[in-house]
Amino acid sequence: MWVEIVCGLVIYKLFRRFFYGDDDILDVETTDSNALFSVAARLEKLYGGKVYTGLRIPDADTGQLQNIDMVLVTKGGEAVVICVQNLSGFFSINADGSWVSTSGHNLKTEHHPDPVAEVKRQVAILKYYIEGRGNTTVPEGYLSCKVICPNPNFRSAIRSDYFPPEVVTYEQWIQLKPELKSTFSGWIKGAFLGGKKEMQESIQKLNFVLSTAPTWDRLELKGNKYLLGEFLDFKGKQDDVLSLKAIKRSKISRLIIQKTSMFGIAHSKLQVLYCSRDYRNEGASASDWKEVTVRSNTEVLFQLQNSTKSRKFKLSSVVSMSLSA
Template sequence: MWVEIVCGLVIYKLFRRFFYGDDDILDVETTDSNALFSVAARLEKLYGGKVYTGLRIPDADTGQLQNIDMVLVTKGGEAVVICVQNLSGFFSINADGSWVSTSGHNLKTEHHPDPVAEVKRQVAILKYYIEGRGNTTVPEGYLSCKVICPNPNFRSAIRSDYFPPEVVTYEQWIQLKPELKSTFSGWIKGAFLDGNKEMQESIQKLNFVLSTARTWDRLELKGKKYLLGEFLGFKGKQDDVLSLKAIKRSKVSRLIFQKMSLFGIDLSKLEVGIVLETAERNGFHLRLEGSNVRSNTLGLFQLQNSTKSGKFKLSSVVSMSLSA
């Protein structure tokens, strides 16, 4: 039996190296990032407007960047800071607000910091940031917050309504419908100002601040998988790296990777299209001619909240977005 297992592992590694080479980014669990973008897509579908994901907002108190999972801004100008907790297991709440989970056959117990307290702190940081960049005053209570638990393996050891009102458990999450907004009552505090013209100007100002805020770089992998982190550079043949040298985050917002045509063209090459930052933020994409590089050219990517960098082959990537 052990001989079969070892042979299977050897065959798998040979198969993987043949098709993917040095691409070790495929070993990374993308579940948390996928959950983030899945929640964002559903919120936009339910409530309209725009969801800004993977924000990195300067914290004046610590001098560091604060991660914010997402901010929902609806068409009506409502703004909600959202923390996504992709957790599984049976959960209860301690007296200090921290969460306790029990999972696995051995009933492993884990303690988690109070996510409600954390997202409320993020609200305060974002409010200060918007006021500084938007040259406006954000009314107290305008920015509300929610903690969403979208994992189907999230189980409440207590009744869902025993969680703080800011928490949306999995049972509540799957029951949300556009016409049933009562579950989310208390999110909306109205726009900055009364009056349609002033309200629209305030919404535009808010969207501008959020759309130009720093974010994590984003990889979209084949199979609709996502990763957040920081792009570090390219690695490969000298001519390929030189042809990609002009790609800088100060000039480029998004890269598109496409296999070249089957007819008469070397399939070992990829076409890398470039989207200008200013064009994308004005609501349209300007596709440049880009460069043709070998598909086994590598990119280096440091994952969010990690000190380890991973490699990915350009052939495994659909697109990459870079934050200015």
């Protein structure tokens, strides 16, 4: 019996090491960031255009970076600042706009700051940033905002329509359809003031400002797990680290990992593809990508969003990494 148990543990460790590396990605908590990217993907599918995720916009009043979950810019020129509240439990609203949740068998009560007030503050910060970067005036009311609650365990202790109009409850979220744009934002301002040509130019300018805005770095792990945070460095054998020396955020925007050998787990090699940062083109052609081969146990040192601790992830566990400028 003990022989079977030991053999089972060895096989499990080999399986885990081969497919995930030696780090603890199976235990990494990515629920909130996965919800973020899931919402972004559905919004792009529903309304077209582009969703900019994990923004860090400079706040002139505080001198700090303001986290903005995402901004949706539709093909029609709508711009919506979106806060994703991946909360679970039964929710009600206090008179001051804060939320109260009750969850668990012991009916634990928690208080949450007013997310609508917070996302409206983000709208003001983003408006000021766009005007400064785009050298233009953003019409008052052009930037709308929404708070989306995509967690299926989100339950309302009151009727959904009793929430502020900026809030999209889970029931409303799953019922959204492309033709029901009025449910989501209600109007299309036609981008900035002017004719069709001016409108298109304004949309292009807005997309450029948002695409070059500071963001969190993004790490995609095996198992469809996403992390937001800050890439710090590579760790490993000296020759591998030197091979990766060219990958710096000032020069590189994205890298992807491909396995070059399916055998020899301890000595397997990985193919790292990376492309130079170029704001002129949204995508990179095949000729733009460069290649370097390193040991699979080479690690990425990554500090998670809202955390003071850094974590190491083996490149064998990484699918891709996107770096902010």
